[in-house]
Amino acid sequence: xxxxxxxxxxxxVVVFLDQTIKLAFVKGFGVEGSCISLVxxxxxxVAFSMLSFLGEYLKYFQVVLILxxxxxxxxxKELFNEYYISxxxxxxxxxxxIADRFFREGVVDYVYWHCGFDFAIFNFAxxxxxxxxxxxxxxxxxx
Numbered sequence: 001x002x003x004x005x006x007x008x009x010x011x012x013v014v015v016f017l018d019q020t021i022k023l024a025f026v027k028g029f030g031v032e033g034s035c036i037s038l039v040x041x042x043x044x045x046v047a048f049s050m051l052s053f054l055g056e057y058l059k060y061f062q063v064v065l066i067l068x069x070x071x072x073x074x075x076x077k078e079l080f081n082e083y084y085i086s087x088x089x090x091x092x093x094x095x096x097x098i099a100d101r102f103f104r105e106g107v108v109d110y111v112y113w114h115c116g117f118d119f120a121i122f123n124f125a126x127x128x129x130x131x132x133x134x135x136x137x138x139x140x141x142x143x
């Protein structure tokens with residue numbers, strides 16, 4: 001299968017899964033646990049609510065960043081060919097989170113770690129972004 005097709009399929013699967021999971025939480029799903037709770041939270045910023053002071057402008061700033069990354073990758077085909085799986089994960093997670101900003105109150109987060117200390121609340125898209133970055137780092141270190 002062609003890399004571009006694999007990229008597109010992975011991108012679409014990640015966005016679909018993320019949005020489906022988020023919809024369940026928006027519609028009322030939730031589970032309280034002793035260490036990890038699955039609860040709905042809207043993040044108006046980025047990681048750890050940083051940049052939330054930008055308000056509505058944050059989503060437009062993020063759209064510009066994603067478009068810039070896409071334009072850059074269109075000019076660096078060898079980079080895309082080497083890291084297309086990682087890039088699909090990162091762009092899909094970013095796209096899905098940005099879509100939340102346009103169609104919901106903020107990014108839908110739901111995995112809340114509170115065992116021993118309070119940790120950030122996050123979602124599937126965040127995990128996919130982290131996984132994409134990790135795969136790039138592993139491949140880079142392997143070289």
